[in-house]
Amino acid sequence: MPELTIGGWILAVIAAMSVGLAKGGLAMVGLISVPILSLVMSPVQAAGLMLPIYVVSDLGGLIAFRRNFDLRVLSTALPGAIAGIGIGWAGAQAVPVEGVTLIVGAVGLIFALNALIRPHLSAQRRQPSRLRGTVWGLLSGYTSFVSHAGAPPWQVYVQPLRLPAMIYAGTTTWFFAIVNWIKLIPYAALGQLSPANLWGAAALMPVALLSVWAGLRLVRIIPQKLFYTLITWGLLAVSLRLIWQVLA
Template structure:
């Protein structure tokens, strides 16, 4: 890669690490950033090992804080979404998925920013909604590691405490990423070249995990969710632009 490519790769690895440290929405920037210098498919293949090693750091910090009730409602749909993504990998354009994810995230972020904070109790964790949004999160995570937006659509209205939110998010995507190893290997996305780049980026991501853990513990709940919502808004706009451009070019 060129110097610009390596710079973008390092920033992408930092985004992955910060996400595993608890700032979940930041990771959605990783594949779009690398896609500026390589194909989205290769970018996803390079970053999956970085995600998985970073997951270990996140699990060490957060697994005790996970809400297993929420996870039980989302994992079946997520695994089904990954399987569906594997079966349709050769016929569905990545740009189309990026556009859909961007529109979902943009709608949710604008709604969260414009509406008044709810006065009632948090929304309960329901099976139907959990399976639906878990499925979308699993599918979009398989295609471009962008499952955080649909995941947040379901989880944020539950209004979990920041540490519980971070723990639930970390454990959810740790399992999702581990499951993705099987189809990624079958599709040839874990090539020696991709693994070599991932090995160089992993220490950067692990440092960012530590940094993310410290930031989550320092941030008050209101600031935490405001940060996540604005990150979702900005990333969604980027995904819409990238997905729309890809469809037009195709």
């Protein structure tokens, strides 16, 4: 982990908090973790630093939702997700840091604009589909590999299925837990799980774990519409800053 200023450590703590809050029930908050850290370090290093935090934070969710998941949905989306991770791994050396920064910014921008312009997905209920699951799973796996931003494509596929709330939350938890464990292999091979990153992740881990508990509390008392609106605007601002950083 690079030497950070006080401001840099504040951003790192916010990123770790966003991961914990996401695992505590405020799922989309985790999207801002890598974009925020990318303001003070390489997005590649930011993704490597965050992955151990995601993996450890996933454990609590797996315990909580050990029986609440839809195996059919997982079976339609995971093969594509694994392929997406493979594509990300294969192209990792070919894409320069500026390209990764641009991808991270673009993913965040597209999601934020979509959330603001189209706040509600189709009201028509769908059934799990091998084709749609593979396509959106692949996009989710790839964006998750690049910047842990796999939630938007996953939601495009899963939200129209109208799963019961607990099944939806549990299926999402299991999907990303499996994706994150698989990502450990290419991340280690690419050197993103360096001792410096692991020490940095260990320092931030208590913040993330406390935030899991906080997320479980906050999801019960804060109007989610307001919360996600603020997060969406925050993601939009950070994403625009990253894109400007590359193109300026």
